[in-house]
Amino acid sequence: MSSGESVALIVQKFGGSSVATAESIKRVAKRIVETRKAGNEVVVAVSAMGDTTDELIDLAHEVTPIPAPRELDMLLTAGERISMALLAMAIKSMGYDARSFTGSQAGMITDAQHGSARIVDVTPGRIQDALTEGAIAIVAGFQGFSRESRDITTLGRGGSDTTAVALAAALGAEVCEIYTDVDGVFTSDPRQVPLARKIDRITSEEMLELAAAGAKVLHIRAVEYARRHNVTLHVRSSFSNKEGTYVLNEAAAAEAAKKDGTVEEPIISGVATDLSEAKITVVGVPDVPGKAAQIFKIVAKANANVDMIVQNVSAAATSLTDISFTLPKSEGQRVLTALTAEHDEVGFQSLQYDDQIGKLALVGAGMRTNSGVSAKLFEALYDAGINIEMISTSEIRISVVTRADTVAEAARVVHTAFGLDGDEKAVVYAGTGR
Amino acid sequence: MSSGESVALIVQKFGGSSVATAESIKRVAKRIVETRKAGNEVVVAVSAMGDTTDELIDLAHEVTPIPAPRELDMLLTAGERISMALLAMAIKSMGYDARSFTGSQAGMITDAQHGSARIVDVTPGRIQDALTEGAIAIVAGFQGFSRESRDITTLGRGGSDTTAVALAAALGAEVCEIYTDVDGVFTSDPRQVPLARKIDRITSEEMLELAAAGAKVLHIRAVEYARRHNVTLHVRSSFSNKEGTYVLNEAAAAEAAKKDGTVEEPIISGVATDLSEAKITVVGVPDVPGKAAQIFKIVAKANANVDMIVQNVSAAATSLTDISFTLPKSEGQRVLTALTAEHDEVGFQSLQYDDQIGKLALVGAGMRTNSGVSAKLFEALYDAGINIEMISTSEIRISVVTRADTVAEAARVVHTAFGLDGDEKAVVYAGTGR
Numbered sequence: 001m002s003s004g005e006s007v008a009l010i011v012q013k014f015g016g017s018s019v020a021t022a023e024s025i026k027r028v029a030k031r032i033v034e035t036r037k038a039g040n041e042v043v044v045a046v047s048a049m050g051d052t053t054d055e056l057i058d059l060a061h062e063v064t065p066i067p068a069p070r071e072l073d074m075l076l077t078a079g080e081r082i083s084m085a086l087l088a089m090a091i092k093s094m095g096y097d098a099r100s101f102t103g104s105q106a107g108m109i110t111d112a113q114h115g116s117a118r119i120v121d122v123t124p125g126r127i128q129d130a131l132t133e134g135a136i137a138i139v140a141g142f143q144g145f146s147r148e149s150r151d152i153t154t155l156g157r158g159g160s161d162t163t164a165v166a167l168a169a170a171l172g173a174e175v176c177e178i179y180t181d182v183d184g185v186f187t188s189d190p191r192q193v194p195l196a197r198k199i200d201r202i203t204s205e206e207m208l209e210l211a212a213a214g215a216k217v218l219h220i221r222a223v224e225y226a227r228r229h230n231v232t233l234h235v236r237s238s239f240s241n242k243e244g245t246y247v248l249n250e251a252a253a254a255e256a257a258k259k260d261g262t263v264e265e266p267i268i269s270g271v272a273t274d275l276s277e278a279k280i281t282v283v284g285v286p287d288v289p290g291k292a293a294q295i296f297k298i299v300a301k302a303n304a305n306v307d308m309i310v311q312n313v314s315a316a317a318t319s320l321t322d323i324s325f326t327l328p329k330s331e332g333q334r335v336l337t338a339l340t341a342e343h344d345e346v347g348f349q350s351l352q353y354d355d356q357i358g359k360l361a362l363v364g365a366g367m368r369t370n371s372g373v374s375a376k377l378f379e380a381l382y383d384a385g386i387n388i389e390m391i392s393t394s395e396i397r398i399s400v401v402t403r404a405d406t407v408a409e410a411a412r413v414v415h416t417a418f419g420l421d422g423d424e425k426a427v428v429y430a431g432t433g434r
Numbered sequence: 435m436s437s438g439e440s441v442a443l444i445v446q447k448f449g450g451s452s453v454a455t456a457e458s459i460k461r462v463a464k465r466i467v468e469t470r471k472a473g474n475e476v477v478v479a480v481s482a483m484g485d486t487t488d489e490l491i492d493l494a495h496e497v498t499p500i501p502a503p504r505e506l507d508m509l510l511t512a513g514e515r516i517s518m519a520l521l522a523m524a525i526k527s528m529g530y531d532a533r534s535f536t537g538s539q540a541g542m543i544t545d546a547q548h549g550s551a552r553i554v555d556v557t558p559g560r561i562q563d564a565l566t567e568g569a570i571a572i573v574a575g576f577q578g579f580s581r582e583s584r585d586i587t588t589l590g591r592g593g594s595d596t597t598a599v600a601l602a603a604a605l606g607a608e609v610c611e612i613y614t615d616v617d618g619v620f621t622s623d624p625r626q627v628p629l630a631r632k633i634d635r636i637t638s639e640e641m642l643e644l645a646a647a648g649a650k651v652l653h654i655r656a657v658e659y660a661r662r663h664n665v666t667l668h669v670r671s672s673f674s675n676k677e678g679t680y681v682l683n684e685a686a687a688a689e690a691a692k693k694d695g696t697v698e699e700p701i702i703s704g705v706a707t708d709l710s711e712a713k714i715t716v717v718g719v720p721d722v723p724g725k726a727a728q729i730f731k732i733v734a735k736a737n738a739n740v741d742m743i744v745q746n747v748s749a750a751a752t753s754l755t756d757i758s759f760t761l762p763k764s765e766g767q768r769v770l771t772a773l774t775a776e777h778d779e780v781g782f783q784s785l786q787y788d789d790q791i792g793k794l795a796l797v798g799a800g801m802r803t804n805s806g807v808s809a810k811l812f813e814a815l816y817d818a819g820i821n822i823e824m825i826s827t828s829e830i831r832i833s834v835v836t837r838a839d840t841v842a843e844a845a846r847v848v849h850t851a852f853g854l855d856g857d858e859k860a861v862v863y864a865g866t867g868r
Contacts, residue, residue, distance in 0.1 A: 022496035056516065062456035063520050064527035071526065074534050075519035078512040082490065085509035086497050092505065093498035100508050105584075126584070150539075150560070 008174040009041040009131070013141065013164035018179055018238050019083045020050030029090035031179075031238060032136060036096055041131045043171060045141040045164035046087055048079025069114035073143075073154045077103070080140035080160075088138045097135035101126060103143030103152070107170075108163060110144035110153045117144050117153035119162070119225075122170035139167060161222035169229035176226065177234045178218060184235050184244030185210070185217050188271040190426035192408045193415045197422035199245050199269060201256055204233075206269045206363050207247045209397040213361030214274030223247065250365070267366035267373060268418040273407050274359040277307060278332045279390070281324040282339065284349025288319075294346055295323060295339070302338035304331045308359075308392040308399060320349070324390060326401065329355050357389065358407025361399040362414060374398050380417035386410050442608040443475040443565070447575065447598035452613055452672050453517045454484030463524035465613075465672060466570060470530055475565045477605060479575040479598035480521055482513025503548035507577075507588045511537070514574035514594075522572045531569035535560055537577030537586070541604075542597060544578035544587045551578050551587035553596070553659075556604035573601060595656035603663035610660065611668045612652060618669050618678030619644070619651050622705040624860035626842045627849045631856035633679050633703060635690055638667075640703045640797050641681045643831040647795030648708030657681065684799070701800035701807065702852040707841045708793040711741060712766045713824070715758040716773065718783025722753075728780055729757060729773070736772035738765045741793075742826040742833060754783070758824060760835065763789050791823065792841025795833040796848060808832050814851035820844050 012032060019025050028046075036042050047053075056075050060067040067075075084100040091098035107123030130137040141160025144153045155162050161178060168176035185207065188196040202210075204227035211220045217235055226233050227249060236244025248256065285291050292311065299306055309325045327335060332353060339351055367373050374391075377398055381388060386409065390401035402410055415421060446466060453459050462480075470476050481487075490509050494501040501509070518534040525532035541557030564571040575594025578587045589596050595612060602610035619641065622630040636644075638661035645654045651669055660667050661683060670678025682690065719725050726745065733740060743759045761769060766787060773785055801807050808825075811832055815822060820843065824835035836844055849855060 022493060025497055059456060059516075059520060060523060063459055063524045066527070067523045068526040071519045071523045071532075071534055074522070075516055078515040078519075081512040081515065082493075082509055085505045085512075086493060088508075089494060089501045089505045090497045092502045093500070098505075100505055 007039050007041065009043065009171055010035055011043045011045065011164050011168040011171070011173045011176045013045040013160055013176070013178045014047065014238065015160065015180065016047040016050050016052070016083075017181060019046060019087065022086070025049075025083070025086050026090050028179075028238065029087060029094060032087075032091060033094050033096050036136055043127060043131070043137045043139065043167055043173070044087070045139050045160055045167060046080060046083050047141045047160040048076075049083045049086075052079040052082065070149075070151055073114045073152050076154055077140065077143045077152050080142055084138045084140050088136075091136055091138070097133070098138055099130050099135050100138040100140070101130075102140050103163070104145035106137075106139040106167070108139075108144035108166065110146055110155065112146040112149040112151065112153065114151075114153055116156040117146065119144060119155070119166050122166050124167060124170050127167070127171065139163060156221075158219035158221070161219045162225055165222045165225045165229070165231050165233070168231045169225070173231070175232045175234050177236060178222075179238040180217060180235060181237060181239060182217065183237045183240065183242055185215065185247070186270070186426060187420040187422075188411050188415050189215075189273065192273060193271070193411050194425045195412075195415065195421040196426045197420060198426070200243070201246045201248060201253055202269050203250050203253045203365050204247050205250070205396060206365055207233075209361065209363040209394065210270050210272050213272035213363060213397065213399060214276070214359065215270065215272045218247070267370045268362055268364035268420060270363050271411050271415050271418075271420065272361045272363065273411050274361070275404055275407065276328055277326045277357060277359055278329045278353065278355035279324055279326050279357050279401065280332065280335060280339075281322055281352040281354070282346075282348045283322050283352060284318075284320045285323055286319065286347055287321040291346065292323060295348075296325075298338050298342050298346070299325070299327075299335055302331070302335045304328075304335045308390050308401065310390045310392070326357065326359065326390070356404045357401050358404040358410070359399055359401050360407055360410050360414065361397055362418070363397045365396050367396050367398070376417060377414060380413050381410055384409060384413040386413075441473050441475065443477065443605055444469055445477045445479065445598050445602040445605070445607045445610045447479045447594055447610070447612045448481065448521075448672065449594060449614065450481040450484050450486070450517075451615060453480060453521065456520070459483075459517070459520050460524050462613075462672065463521060463528060466521075466525060467528050467530050470570055477561060477565070477571045477573060477601055477607070478521070479573050479594055479601060480514060480517050481575045481594040482510075483517045483520075486513040486516065504583075504585055507548045507586050510588055511574065511577045511586050514576055518572045518574050522570075525570055525572070531567070532572055533564050533569050534572040534574070535564075536574050537597070538579035540571075540573040540601070542573075542578035542600065544580055544589065546580040546583040546585065546587065548585075548587055550590040551580065553578065553589070553600050556600050558601060558604050561601070561605065573597065592653035592655070595653045596659055599656045599659045599663070599665050599667070602665045603659070607665070609666045609668050611670060612656075613672040614651060614669060615671060615673060616651065617671045617674065617676055619649065619681070620704070620860060621854040621856075622845050622849050623649075623707065626707060627705070627845050628859045629846075629849065629855040630860045631854060632860070634677070635680045635682060635687055636703050637684050637687045637799055638681050639684065639830060640799055641667075643795065643797040643828065644704050644706050647706035647797065647831065647833060648710070648793065649704070649706045652681070701804045702796055702798035702854060704797050705845050705849050705852075705854065706795045706797065707845050708795070709838055709841065710762055711760045711791060711793055712763045712787065712789035713758055713760050713791050713835065714766065714769060714773075715756055715786040715788070716780075716782045717756050717786060718752075718754045719757055720753065720781055721755045725780065726757060729782075730759075732772050732776050732780070733759070733761075733769055736765070736769045738762075738769045742824050742835065744824045744826075760791065760793065760824070790838045791835050792838040792844070793833055793835050794841055794844050794848065795831055796852070797831045799830050801830050801832070810851060811848060814847050815844055818843060818847040820847075
């Protein structure tokens with residue numbers, strides 16, 4: 001698709017590990033030039049080189065423990081400024097015109113929320129001018145500009161994916177290619193499930209569920225943006241010319257399947273696992289209306305991102321119940337402190353904290369029309385002797401919590417049970433591409 | 435002057451060595467806050483940290499031998515973005531409001547000449563707003579914005595001094611303080627002339643001559659800008675609170691001298707030396723009209739910065755003459771090549787190249803009204819057995835060329851002869867402050 005016959009506008013995004021050194025910048029430049037040579041117009045969103053962003057954050061913390069958000073954004077945006085200028089130079093030295101643009105110059109208009117700004121408008125006039133004049137436009141990922149405060153903003157971690165998608169939407173690009181160091185989106189993490197297969201096509205709904213369940217290849221926010229604006233994503237490797245994974249809206253996916261003669265879509269798209277969460281159990285909560293609301297108001301005030309919630313059936317004799325929920329480990333201490341502070345108000349007996357859990361999620365649009373998926377999942381886990389501690393479901397996802405040390409085995413048996421195994425072992429690259 | 439009683443606007447400039455580490459940034463922040471605490475409004479121009487600019491240039495050269503100028507400017511401006519954001523953070527963490535501004539945000543409007551842009555306008559509306567709201571404004575030195583091309587530009591090496599002076603002029607600052615790691619401008623380089631004294635006041639004309647003659651403490655362009663716009667410069671140490679050197683226009687200098695009762699100004703302000711030049715002699719040039727013009731047209735086409743020119747009296751017998759001139763060593767090869775290419779056209783006999791020369795310049799406004807200065811200079815050098823190879827004069831300067839290895843001794847004897855020696859040895863710091 002990247003080397004098509006007709007003139008198309010293609011947006012390409014390269015992450016920090018793809019532009020970590022002068023050598024890799026030259027490699028990426030060559031790749032971009034190939035796409036241009038094939039007759040396409042090209043817009044590139046690029047992240048800061050390698051660990052630049054982390055290094056700048058460290059530097060800020062050497063100066064002050066709590067950097068002023070406006071100034072932190074000013075600081076961090078130096079990162080993409082460096083990578084985009086070098087990339088544009090590299091392309092120009094190959095005889096192709098290229099121009100770099102800051103978020104502000106590219107028209108990435110955001111609100112004034114430093115560190116996690118939301119895009120409110122995209123006005124890519126200068127990008128269009130550059131394309132019209134035959135140039136390749138290189139845009140700083142991750143950054144924007146607030147009209148309100150007239151200040152530089154950043155979109156938050158992984159914001160370069162969002163930059164790429166927003167540009168693709170605003171410019172009406174044929175496709176937004178997200179380059180990474182794996183071949184695409186896999187049915188499961190190949191490091192855990194050796195027979196994992198690359199997925200050729202996936203709907204954005206499924207991709208969202210996979211990303212939310214721990215698949216790290218794409219950022220949720222970028223997938224959401226792509227879904228809302230009907231942008232076709234193509235997740236592919238910067239190390240090969242192989243087609244990767246297309247992330248499409250449902251209509252486009254159905255259309256493509258019809259063309260292929262693969263209308264009978266697989267029930268399950270993928271199996272994701274996540275070891276980054278912990279479980280908090282509030283033990284002995286009085287089983288009266290409003291208690292759950294009270295607890296989760298405290299949790300929300302502690303700025304925690306709760307994932308799964310389970311409330312036990314209360315024991316008739318005591319009228320007490322237990323409420324368990326999962327959340328990122330990094331937020332555990334904060335929430336425990338907040339709950340302990342309100343102990344008397346809520347009136348629970350005790351708190352349990354468990355950071356040895358693993359989460360497994362089964363995702364697939366085909367689940368909607370296929371009953372028996374959960375039964376099959378539970379059976380596969382039972383056969384492997386793996387105990388399920390929590391269950392939660394959405395329309396196209398089933399998640400279960402197990403012990404952390406059984407989750408890899410769980411992923412393998414579920415992968416096999418749902419017929420996802422490929423014929424050969426997947427190639428695993430060193431990095432994660434992000 | 436920095437801690438005055440009345441509210442004044444003070445512009446302060448800190449170079450790269452003053453902000454090389456997180457620690458030194460905190461030290462500079464403290465210094466700025468002290469000036470603010472004393473009741474002044476403060477605007478700061480800051481360079482990139484330590485060797486950042488050189489490192490970015492190296493990176494560019496790893497990508498391509500000839501970086502595109504627009505992209506090189508985009509790249510380099512990341513440097514001040516980092517230092518200014520860190521400095522603003524550091525100040526904010528001390529409880530004072532501070533905001534960083536890029537050259538573009540600060541209204542440093544330049545032409546579109548990447549790498550050596552000239553300032554065409556300064557529109558510091560945002561700086562004024564920040565001051566009105568009680569904030570300290572931190573401005574990226576060295577950078578500007580072209581209205582014409584809508585692109586980021588840089589002012590060339592040492593441009594941060596110019597940024598500071600331009601802001602001081604546009605904002606009507608009381609003084610523009612240039613912080614360095616020496617105590618001010620000295621009558622000679624203390625590393626060469628141990629009895630060199632700090633100059634309390636100097637006219638901008640004298641400062642220009644000293645800078646042109648090799649004194650590195652201030653950039654010529656910044657001094658010129660200050661003179662044209664009547665900005666008072668104060669060159670001082672960032673390591674002490676001592677007054678440094680005021681660079682004033684003639685009227686202000688005379689005014690200050692009257693106040694002090696030091697109206698009888700010294701004849702000589704300082705002695706500068708320079709080892710960065712080489713001498714080219716065009717031997718055996720036909721002594722006919724237009725030959726010198728022909729030669730220097732060739733030299734100019736090679737983009738050389740010629741300093742001194744001497745033409746020998748032609749030998750009557752041959753009607754041939756020699757023309758010598760000095761220029762930066764770095765330009766020597768280029769000019770030799772250019773002249774050699776035009777050998778037949780010009781009709782000279784040979785070229786001599788000598789990079790073992792040293793230049794000594796004696797600068798002083800008092801020279802205008804005092805005869806005998808050159809005689810005294812030549813006598814002092816003669817007494818020390820130092821041979822003079824070339825001489826050139828301006829209204830307030832006499833320069834001579836000697837062998838490179840005698841120039842330090844020459845500076846010492848001339849310094850003594852003109853009564854410039856101080857009572858004690860000057861303190862010499864490690865770096866150069868630039």
